[in-house]
Amino acid sequence: MKVTGVTIIRNAIINDYPIVESIQSILPLVDEMIVSIGDGEDSTENLINQIGSSKIKLVYSTWDLSLRKGGVILAVETNKVLAHVSPDTDWIFYIQGDEVIHEKDQESIRKAMEEFLNNKKIDGLLFHYRHFYGTYDYVGNSRKWYNVETRIIRNNPNIRSYSDAQGFRKQDNSKLKVAKIKAHVHHYGWVKDPKQMKIKQKNVAGFWISDDASLEQYLATEDFFDFSQFDSLKKFNGTHPMVMQNRIQQKNWHIELDIKKNNLKLKYKLLHIFEKWTDIRLFTFTNHKIIAQQKS
Numbered sequence: 282m283k284v285t286g287v288t289i290i291r292n293a294i295i296n297d298y299p300i301v302e303s304i305q306s307i308l309p310l311v312d313e314m315i316v317s318i319g320d321g322e323d324s325t326e327n328l329i330n331q332i333g334s335s336k337i338k339l340v341y342s343t344w345d346l347s348l349r350k351g352g353v354i355l356a357v358e359t360n361k362v363l364a365h366v367s368p369d370t371d372w373i374f375y376i377q378g379d380e381v382i383h384e385k386d387q388e389s390i391r392k393a394m395e396e397f398l399n400n401k402k403i404d405g406l407l408f409h410y411r412h413f414y415g416t417y418d419y420v421g422n423s424r425k426w427y428n429v430e431t432r433i434i435r436n437n438p439n440i441r442s443y444s445d446a447q448g449f450r451k452q453d454n455s456k457l458k459v460a461k462i463k464a465h466v467h468h469y470g471w472v473k474d475p476k477q478m479k480i481k482q483k484n485v486a487g488f489w490i491s492d493d494a495s496l497e498q499y500l501a502t503e504d505f506f507d508f509s510q511f512d513s514l515k516k517f518n519g520t521h522p523m524v525m526q527n528r529i530q531q532k533n534w535h536i537e538l539d540i541k542k543n544n545l546k547l548k549y550k551l552l553h554i555f556e557k558w559t560d561i562r563l564f565t566f567t568n569h570k571i572i573a574q575q576k577s
Contacts (some may be wrong), residue, residue: 282398285370285436286311286336289358290378291319291344293328296481298378299469300325301332302524306382307374308334310390317362319344340365350491352445359442370436371398372406377446379470380432383522386464392577393462394433400573404440404457405449406433407569409465413472415508415536417521417529421471423513424565431459431569432466445489448568460573467522474534478506508536512544 286307293300304314314337318326329339342361348354359375366373372394376382382390390406397403412426413419430448434440440457443450449457473481483500490496521529 282372282394283370284311284372284374284394285366286314286374286376287317287359287362287366288314288376288378289317289319289342289355289362290325290329292321292323292484293325293378294323295321296484297473297477299381299525299528300378301328302381302522302528303376303378304329304332304334304337305524306384306522307376308332308336309384309387310382310394311336311374312370313338315340315362315365317342317358317365319358338365346487349487349496350489352488354488355446356442356444359446363442366436368436373434373436375432375434375449376466377470379468381467381469381522381525383465383467383520384524385520389463389575389577390433393460393464393575396575396577397460397573400460401435402458403460403573404435404437404451405431405459405569407459407461407571408432409461410468411465411517411519412468412470413517414511414514415472415538416532416534417469417472417525418517419514419538419540420517421511421513422515425512427565429461429567429569430466431457443568450568456567457569458572459569460575461571462575467525469525473506475506475508475536476504478508479504482506508538511538511542514538514540516540 290300308314316329316337317340320343342358344354344358348357393406407429410428410430412421414421434449439452440449441452486499487496490499
């Protein structure tokens with residue numbers, strides 16, 4: 282079984298992406314790691330080289346910044362890096378620059394890849410998600426945050442990154458048939474000090490805002506992100522991946538969020554309660570169809 286990891290990254294230092302931790306977290310699970318570096322304004326390449334793994338292969342890409350709608354540029358770049366995967370690869374492990382895998386889940390992920398390797402009905406493996414918000418102590422628990430997504434796909438050129446690269450679909454737009462596995466992705470994209478969070482958001486706003494006037498208006502907003510504007514959060518009482526420990530210890534901001542606060546409308550409160558008791562999320566958009574569950 283051959284596994285190839287892939288990721289895309291641009292301006293990792295300017296935008297404070299935990300890309301090093303992302304890559305390190307899946308290196309034990311992959312035979313090679315292809316990192317596509319976009320043409321940015323910082324020394325992202327040097328940052329990746331400091332990891333010092335022979336598994337890492339760097340490729341380079343010029344991002345088409347004229348693609349300014351719905352994050353489609355991220356899917357375009359993801360499909361570019363998928364094209365570098367060799368034909369003898371069985372599974373492709375895709376990870377984004379703000380996602381990290383916990384070491385306690387590595388064995389379960391490896392077993393899942395082995396379990397479904399020869400089941401050609403399975404297009405990909407579906408992970409659970411934890412979305413951290415503000416600090417490393419809070420996670421989003423509303424329907425605003427996607428609770429599952431495909432992060433391992435079969436090496437099949439018919440499978441392509443979809444929309445803003447959150448997930449994958451077939452080239453005919455059909456959903457992937459996936460197996461839900463016993464592993465989580467820790468998503469840290471919303472964990473930054475308030476100033477750095479707004480810097481990052483302004484830097485990537487053009488990936489989603491296509492209207493010049495709207496973009497200009499957003500870029501003129503204050504350089505401070507208000508983390509108090511959330512709908513529902515809960516305290517995180519688990520552990521973070523070991524590769525994140527240095528970053529967590531270096532945190533130099535403090536945010537206290539009132540998790541008793543709940544801004545959910547009645548409809549979403551009822552759906553939230555139903556999901557809490559059944560582990561079933563109703564009426565939600567997905568790029569997949571779950572047809573199997575991990576056994577081992």
